[in-house]
Amino acid sequence: MVRELARPGILTRGVCYGFEFVNVEKPYESYSGANVRLRCYLRVTVVKRLSDLVKEQDICVHTLAQYPDLNSSIKMEVGIEDCLHIEFEYNKSKYHLKDVIVGKIFFLLVRIKIRHMEVQIIRRELAGSGPAALNESETLAKFEIMDGAPVRGESIPIRLFLSGYDLTPSMRDVNKKFSVKYYLNLVLVDEEERRYFKQQVELSFTSVMLLLYE
Known part of the structure; x- marks a missing residue:
């Protein structure tokens, strides 16, 4: 959208021009990543004879979502035949950006x-x-949840606070240009630094409006 603020003329002193953009659609969350930057910004252009003066000011767009009606837990069994068999469970699959991931490893x-x-x-x-x-x-975060050799039947709790990490909402095929997904890796390391198991679980992050009650 474009607004003309002044007719052609000469500026000899500071002038303030008012403007307003009404009902502007901003459907996408602001995002700045490794290869993608999604911006919403104001641009002011002063047209001159030789070269224009241009100034831009970014506007951060934050899209709020509702709590999902269905937020099922994640439960999987994985392992290496005759060597390792574990079961992991996370309390849900969708989280807001200040949420806590709670789970267990069996x-x-x-x-x-x-x-x-x-x-x-x-x-x-x-x-x-x-x-x-x-x-x-x-890799945004690494969180050690066990130090030492486990035994059969042992259960390891997981409690990971998301507020301390630089997260954005999950984005899927934004304007058919890009997607941003988050995964939770579970990594086991043996005494010789070999990684026997690495499984990725996709998580969905949203910006949720929190309603506080007295």
Whole structure:
């Protein structure tokens, strides 16, 4: 949208011009990533004879969502045949940006000398499509949840506070240009620094309007 603020003339002193943009659609959340930047901004242009003067001011767009009606838990069994069998469970699959991920890891079979276990928050940004598509992954956080060898039947709790990390809402095929997805990695490392298991669980992050009651 464009507004003309002044007729052609000469400026000899400071002048203030008022303007207003009414009912401007801003359907997308502001985002700045590795290969993508989605901006909403004001641009002021003073047209001169030789070269124009241009000034831009970014406007941060924050899209609020509602709590999902259905937010099922995540439960999976994975492992290595005759060596390791674990079951992990997370309390839900959709989180707001200040939420807490709560879960448990159950060891059903352990025949590997595990040294420690950690969870990682991974952001994956996909820009473009076809052969020219850019796929960028970034590890935002590593959180050690176990130090030492587990035994069969042991249960390890997980409580990961999201407010301390630089997260954005999950974005899917924004204007058919890019997507941003988040994953939770579960990583087990043995005494020789070998990684026996790495499983990615997709999480959905949203900006949720919180309603506070007395």
